[in-house]
Amino acid sequence: MAEQAFQVDLRGVVDLLSRHLYSSPRVYLRELLQNAVDAITARGAGGRVRIETGGGVLRVHDDGVGLTEDEVHRLLATIGRSSKRDELGFARHDFLGQFGIGLLSAFLVADEIEVVTRSAKGGAAVRWVGLAGGSYRVEPGERDEPGTTVSLRARQDAGELLSPPVVRELAAAYGSLLPIELTVDGEAVTGDGPPWQGSYPDPARRRRALDAYCKELFGFEPFDVIDLDVPEAGLTGVAFVLPQPVAPSARGAHRVYLKRMLLAEGVEGLLPEWAFFVRCVVDAGELRPTASREALYEDELLESTRDALGDRLRQWLVRLSETDPARLRGFLRLHQLGVKAMALHDDDMLRLVDRWLEFETSAGPMTLAEFRRRHPGARYVTSVEEFRRLSAVSAAQGVGLVNGGYVHDTEIIERLPAIDPEIALRPLDAAELTTHFGVLDPQAELALRPFLAAAQRAVERLGCEVVIRDFDPASLPALYLTSRAAQHRADMAEARELAGDLFADVLGALQGAVQADRPQLVLNHRNPLTRRITALAEDGLIELAVQGLYGQALLLGHHPLRAADTAVLNRSFLGLLEWAVHSPEAGR
Numbered sequence: 386m387a388e389q390a391f392q393v394d395l396r397g398v399v400d401l402l403s404r405h406l407y408s409s410p411r412v413y414l415r416e417l418l419q420n421a422v423d424a425i426t427a428r429g430a431g432g433r434v435r436i437e438t439g440g441g442v443l444r445v446h447d448d449g450v451g452l453t454e455d456e457v458h459r460l461l462a463t464i465g466r467s468s469k470r471d472e473l474g475f476a477r478h479d480f481l482g483q484f485g486i487g488l489l490s491a492f493l494v495a496d497e498i499e500v501v502t503r504s505a506k507g508g509a510a511v512r513w514v515g516l517a518g519g520s521y522r523v524e525p526g527e528r529d530e531p532g533t534t535v536s537l538r539a540r541q542d543a544g545e546l547l548s549p550p551v552v553r554e555l556a557a558a559y560g561s562l563l564p565i566e567l568t569v570d571g572e573a574v575t576g577d578g579p580p581w582q583g584s585y586p587d588p589a590r591r592r593r594a595l596d597a598y599c600k601e602l603f604g605f606e607p608f609d610v611i612d613l614d615v616p617e618a619g620l621t622g623v624a625f626v627l628p629q630p631v632a633p634s635a636r637g638a639h640r641v642y643l644k645r646m647l648l649a650e651g652v653e654g655l656l657p658e659w660a661f662f663v664r665c666v667v668d669a670g671e672l673r674p675t676a677s678r679e680a681l682y683e684d685e686l687l688e689s690t691r692d693a694l695g696d697r698l699r700q701w702l703v704r705l706s707e708t709d710p711a712r713l714r715g716f717l718r719l720h721q722l723g724v725k726a727m728a729l730h731d732d733d734m735l736r737l738v739d740r741w742l743e744f745e746t747s748a749g750p751m752t753l754a755e756f757r758r759r760h761p762g763a764r765y766v767t768s769v770e771e772f773r774r775l776s777a778v779s780a781a782q783g784v785g786l787v788n789g790g791y792v793h794d795t796e797i798i799e800r801l802p803a804i805d806p807e808i809a810l811r812p813l814d815a816a817e818l819t820t821h822f823g824v825l826d827p828q829a830e831l832a833l834r835p836f837l838a839a840a841q842r843a844v845e846r847l848g849c850e851v852v853i854r855d856f857d858p859a860s861l862p863a864l865y866l867t868s869r870a871a872q873h874r875a876d877m878a879e880a881r882e883l884a885g886d887l888f889a890d891v892l893g894a895l896q897g898a899v900q901a902d903r904p905q906l907v908l909n910h911r912n913p914l915t916r917r918i919t920a921l922a923e924d925g926l927i928e929l930a931v932q933g934l935y936g937q938a939l940l941l942g943h944h945p946l947r948a949a950d951t952a953v954l955n956r957s958f959l960g961l962l963e964w965a966v967h968s969p970e971a972g973r
């Protein structure tokens with residue numbers, strides 16, 4: 386059987402392009418512009434692209450290399466064929482296009498494409514008309530100079546897209562940095578090229594110009610401007626540091642030009658994920674676009690470019706710390722979350738965080754380096770609650786405490802030995818604190834035995850143990866301390882209460898295996914109220930008072946309240962109230 390050629394349903398292909406490849410029919414202008422620029426590049430001399438609008442018709446004139454009649458048949462009318470690939474099918478380096486489908490995007494806005502062209506290689510002018518239905522015709526054309534004019538008449542629903550203001554806007558967006566002369570209806574679109582490559586009389590003026598550029602593009606005054614340069618990717622550009630905090634999850638959307646033609650305004654994946662505090666504008670000669678030309682093609686070059694750009698931002702930060710600490714602090718106040726995230730993987734950043742970033746400590750906000758210097762035995766806790774509970778008491782015992790409860794903080798603290806093995810910031814187990822508290826002298830201790838026994842009875846059912854110690858701050862009547870092991874035990878006991886019989890046995894066996902202290906209610910002998918309570922003689926009143934202290938210690942320490950705790954708290958409150966207001970006749 387004879388071999389047959391594929392048939393292509395052009396409408397189907399155009400539909401595919403518009404629905405699945407391009408995000409918007411606006412790309413039609415980019416594709417025409419790109420072809421004109423490539424034709425000029427192919428001709429080898431600087432050239433000019435003129436776009437004319439009006440009356441629902443768009444014309445794109447270029448003085449590029451043009452096409453011979455033979456090329457018209459071969460290139461314009463064959464989908465997927467391009468003059469911009471070499472014999473092996475690789476994209477030729479100098480050109481923007483490569484896939485051989487771009488011209489079809491004109492069918493997104495028009496039913497008919499007319500190309501009048503004359504080749505620089507000689508031969509007569511040719512007129513080619515392609516129809517969205519899938520047919521084309523070629524006839525003699527009229528044109529004196531080499532070059533090409535592509536004309537489209539807007540389809541009914543696409544009038545807006547071919548209207549003068551929209552065409553001007555699209556031409557400016559895609560083409561304003563092109564290294565050729567581009568006009569729309571006689572008005573210049575291209576100017577002096579990328580602003581970061583322009584020449585300025587002095588650095589201050591350059592900075593002002595870039596600030597203004599950033600304001601125009603992104604709508605903010607940058608905190609700083611970082612020059613970018615990655616030779617292997619032919620990349621130059623600038624990173625604008627955001628003047629406001631952003632969520633680390635915010636997608637880093639950058640404005641990317643490839644060979645001076647805009648790829649897209651919201652390109653992702655150009656920078657490492659942690660670099661969410663900058664917005665970049667770059668032009669790259671070597672990075673590749675995806676077929677839609679709306680994103681970067683993920684390859685090794687893009688990966689190494691990303692690393693190089695990340696390095697550049699890192700250097701900027703390190704340099705800032707050396708030359709302008711006040712500014713660095715300003716930056717860190719804005720973007721500390723990002724910097725902390727970087728510090729988890731990067732020793733330079735970790736050093737920077739250690740030296741410059743303020744953490745919450747028992748001595749107020751302070752850098753970790755400074756805090757270690759002042760409090761050699763400093764400890765940290767891993768939750769904000771624990772910090773609130775313990776920082777005052779701990780500091781009063783001379784044990785400096787760092788709050789490791791915020792995002793990344795504990796991981797950062799635990800990673801510190803990576804930059805200096807001498808650094809020892811150990812976690813604090815609350816139960817340890819009692820070892821810093823003063824014990825009473827044996828005489829006083831002995832005298833308090835009957836009170837302690839009554840106090841213990843008052844909270845026995847609640848599973849805690851009453852001790853009495855002498856500690857600062859004196860204003861604190863009582864402290865409820867759970868060690869990690871005690872916490873675990875309490876959780877188990879609760880689980881057992883909730884679990885069915887069989888499972889309760891298993892949990893019971895487990896619980897037996899965990900040898901742990903019970904949580905402690907530490908009464909502060911230094912506190913005047915507590916001291917008066919220890920002197921009470923009446924058992925009933927001791928019970929109410931100790932239960933009151935217990936409840937207050939739980940509340941103060943932000944400990945979760947179990948049902949039994951709430952009941953006890955209520956009972957003691959009402960009991961004490963009753964006692965306070967009971968009628969004088971009953972006698973005090």
Ligand SMILES: Nc1ncnc2c1ncn2[C@@H]1O[C@H](COP(=O)(O)OP(=O)(O)OP(=O)(O)O)[C@@H](O)[C@H]1O
Pocket residue numbers: 416419420421424447449450451452460461466467468469481482483484485486487488489533
């Ligand atoms: N203005 C022009 N001047 C000269 N040749 C052109 C012009 N426009 C299109 N061509 C020729 O038609 C071919 C097909 O163009 P088309 O835009 O479909 O694909 P492409 O530019 O090669 O690749 P891409 O799909 O990536 O844009 C081009 O390779 C080029 O040879």
